Amino acid sequence: MTETLQNLYLGFSVALSPEVLVFAIIGCVVGTLVGMLPGVGPLAGISLLLPATFGLQPTTAIVLLAGIYYGAMYGGSTTSILMRIPGKAASVMTSIDGYAMTLKGRAGPALTIAAVGSFIAGTLSVAFLMLLAPLLASFALRFGPPEYFALLTLGLLVLAFLTGGSMPKTLSMAAFGLFLGTIGIDLMSGFFRYHYGIVELSDGIGIVPVAVGLFGVSEILLTAGQDKAPAVQKPKLKDLPPSRQEWRDSTWPIGRGTVLGFLIGIIPGSAHIISSFVSYALERRISRNPDKFGKGAIEGVAGPESANNSAACGAFVPMLALGVPSGPITAVMMAALMVHGIAPGPLLMEQQPQLFWGFIASMYVGNLVLLILNLPLVGLFVNMLRIPYAYLYPSILMFCVLGVYAVNESLIDVWVMTAMGALGYVLRKFEFEVAPIVLGLVLSPMLENALRQSLSMSSGSYAIFVNRPIAVTMLAIAAFLLLLSFLPLLRRGVASSRAQLGLES
Template identity: 65%
Template sequence: MLFYAFLGCIVGTLVGILPGIGPLAGISILLPVTFGLDATKAIIMLAGIYYGSQYGGSTTSILMRIPGEAASVMTCIDGYAMAQKGRAGAALSIAAVGSFVAGTFGVVMLTLVAPPLAGLALRFGPPEYTALLVLGLVLLAYMSSTSLVRTMLMAAVGLLLGCIGIDVMSGHFRYSFDIKELGDGIGIVPVAVGLFGLGEILSTPSATVTQKVVSPRLRELLPNASEWRLSALPIARGSVLGFFVGIVPGSAHIIASFLSYAVEKRVSRTPEAFGHGAVAGVAGPESANNSASTGAFVPMLALGLPTGPVTAVLMAALLIHGIPPGPQLVSEHPDVFWGFIASMYVGNLMLLALNLPLVGLFVSVLRIPYAYLYPLIVMFCIIGVYEVSHAIVDVWIMLIMGAVGYLLRKFDFDPAPLVLGLVIAPTFELSLRQSLVMSGGDWLIFFQRPIAVTLLALCAGLLVLAAVALLRKDWRGRLARAQASGEEA
C-alpha cells in the first residue's frame, strides 16, 4: 500500500516538473497500468499522482519560469524573481513546506468535515459560480506589478481568446477558422507554457548582459528567518482559501492559486514587492493549489460527483475496479475510503521528504549552461504539450504564444492576467448563460441566492475600497500640488 502511494508521489512529482504534462495527462497515461491492481491501491497511486504534481509544478516555475502545469502560473511570477536574486533554494523550500502544510490541512478537513461540506459544493450552481468568477475578475486588477491599464488590457485579450470554440449554448463554432481542434477552445497549458516558458527562453539570448548563473551555497538553499516569517501567514491563508475554493466544481485549483496571490497582494504591507520576488507570492498560491486539489476530493468522495476532469478520471478508475462512486462509498467500501485518506497523510509526508532534499539538486540544474539547457527545455515543452491531447494544433499555439510572450516581455507586459482571462472566460460565459436559462432571462437570480449575493457584495466592497483609495490618492496629489503652487505663490 505504502509502496503505491510512494510510486504515485514520485510519478506525480515528475509529472508536475515536466512542462506541459499536467496531472490529467499523467493520470490518463497511467490509468491502464492500474488495471492489474486492486481498487484501493489503484486509487491511492492515481491520487498520489494528482497531489504530487501540485508539489512538482512549482519547480520549473521557480527555476525557469515554465509552469509545469496550469496552477503554477502564479508561482512563475515571484518564484522566478526570487530565483534571479539567488533565492531559488529558498523559494523551492517554501513551496514544498507550504504545499505540505496545505496538503495536510486539506486531508484533516477531508477527514473531519467532508460530508457537511459536500452539501456546499451542491449549492454552488451556475449563479454562485458566476459570482465567484466576477470576484475573480475584480481581483485580476490586483494581479500585476505593472500598470493597471496594462493588466486590464492583458486580461481583456485573455477573455477574448477564451471565447474561441464551440458555443455550448447554441452549437456554433466561434473564431475557430474551420480548425476542429479549436472547437474546445484554446488550451490553457499550451498558452501558459508558451507565454511564460518559451517567451523567457527566447528573450534570454538577446539580453545584453547574460545573467550569471547563481550557484548557491548549501546554507543559502534554505529560507532565512525573515523569509519563514513572511511566508507563515500566507501559507495559512492559502491553505484555508484553497480548500474551500477547491470544493467548488470546475478548474478550481487554478483559480485558487490566483485568488490567493491577489489576496496576499491585497493584504500585504509591501504590495510593490510583488512581481519582484515577494516570498508571500510564492507561499500563498503554492499552498492554495495544494489544499484545493485536496478539497476537490470532497464532492468526489462524499457525493460521488466529479468536480473537474481529474476527479472524473479518478472516478472512472474506481468504476473500472467495480466500485460505483456515489454517496454510499464511505459506508459500502470503508476500506477504500479510509485507505485513501490514510495514504494522503503519508503521501504528503513522503512528498515533503522527497522534495526538500531535491531542492539542492534542482537548483544545480541552473548550473547547466543555457546552450544545453534551453534546447532541452524547448523539446520537453513541445512533447509535453503534444502529449496532452495528441493535437499538433496545441504545439502551434504554444509556439505562437512563445513569440507573443517574447514581445510582451520586451514591452514589459505581464502575461499572467492573459492566462487568467483565458481560464475565466469560458466558465464565466457558460455559468452566466446557464444562470439566465434557469431564471428565464431574469438577472435578479444573482441577488436571490445567498452565496451568490455574498460574493457579489464582496466584489462591490472591493471596488468601493479601490475607488476610495484612488480618490484619496488623487485628493492627496491635488493637495500636494496646491500646497506646492501655494508656496510658489
C-alpha cells in the same frame, strides 16, 4: 472524536499495509515527475495509469491515482521556479516570484518553501477533509450556475483589485484572456466560433501552450535580448535552506493559502485553478512591502503553492461525500472505482469504510513521502543552474516544444505557444502582467457557461442573480471592489489618479 480516531486507526492499518504503501509511493513519484514535465498534467498522468489499476484492489487503485494527482501539485513548482515555465495553470503564479528568486540566487529556498508549504497545506487539508467533508459537501452543492458565475466574477475582480498594479492594465489583460477563451465550440448552441476551419481550434486554445509561451518562451526571448549573458550560478550548500526571515515570512501565507485553497477546491467545477491566483493577489495586497512582489518575494511562492495543494485535496470532498465528480480528474478516479464495482455515492463512507479511511490515511502518508522525496531533489535541481545559458536555454526551448506537442499531438499548439511567446515578449517590454491572460483564458468558458446556464434556468431573467443569497452577496462584494478602485479618481482628480492607476509613472 473517538470514532474518528478509531476510523483513522483502521485507515492507517490499510494505508501502511505493504501493498498500499508501495503504490502510494509509486503514485507520489510518478506524480512528481508528471508535474515537472511541462505539458503532461495530472489528468494525462492519471489517464495513462488508469488501465494499470484495473488489476489492483480498489483501495490500492485509488491511492495510486490520488498520489499522482497531489504529487503533481508538488512537482509543478520546479520548472516554474527554475525556468519560469508553468507546466499547468496552477503553477502560473509561482513562476513570477519563484523565478525572480532564482535570478537572485535563492532558488534553493524557493523550492524548499514550495515543498514545505505543499506538505503543510496537504496535511492540514486532509484533516479538514476528514472532519468536515459531510458538512461542506452539502454547502458545495448549493453552488449552482448563478453562484458559480458570481464566484468567478468576484475572483477576476478580486484579482485585479488585490494585485495592486495598474487595474486598467490587469483588467485589459484578463479581458484579452476571456476573448481568447471564446474560441472553439459553443457548448450551449453547438456553434463553432473563431476557428477559421482549423479542426484543432474547434476545441479552443489550450492553457498549456499559452502559459508556456507567455511565461517560458517570452523569458528566453527577453534574456536573449540582454547585452551580456546572465552569470552562471554556483549554488553553495549553505544557500539551499531558507533563512530565518524567509521562514517567518512564509508562515502566514502558507496558512492563508491552505484555508483559501481548500474552500475554493470543494466547489464542483474547475474553479480551484483560481485558488493560486487569489492567494497570490491576497498576499501582495496585505503585504507591508507590496513592491517586492514580482522581484522575488517568498510570500508569492508560499501562498499559491500551498493554495493549489490544498485545493487539490478539497476537490475530493464532493467526490467522497456525495459521489459527485468535482472536475475531470476526480471523474477519472470515480471511473477507476466503478471498474471495480464500487459506485461512489453518498453512502461510500458507510459501505466502504476501509476504502474511505484507507484513502484518507494514505494521503497523510503520501504527503510525508513527497516531502522526503522533494527536499533532497532541491539540491539536485538547483545544480542545473550551473549549466551555461548557451546550452540551458536551447534545451529548455526544446522541452517546451516537446511538452506542448505531446499534450494533444498537435502542431497547432506549438504555433500557439510560439505566437504567445512573441506576444509575451512585447507585453512584458511594455510592463503588462501576463498572468491575467492565463486566468482569463481558463475562466472564460466557465464564466460564459455559468452565465448562460443561469439565464436558461431563469428563462432569461437577470433577477436570478439577485434572488439567490450566495450569488448576490458575492456580486455585491465585486461591485464594491470595483467602486473602491475608482475612489482615487474622485478624491485627487484625474491627473494624479492616472499615476495611481499605473498609467503614468
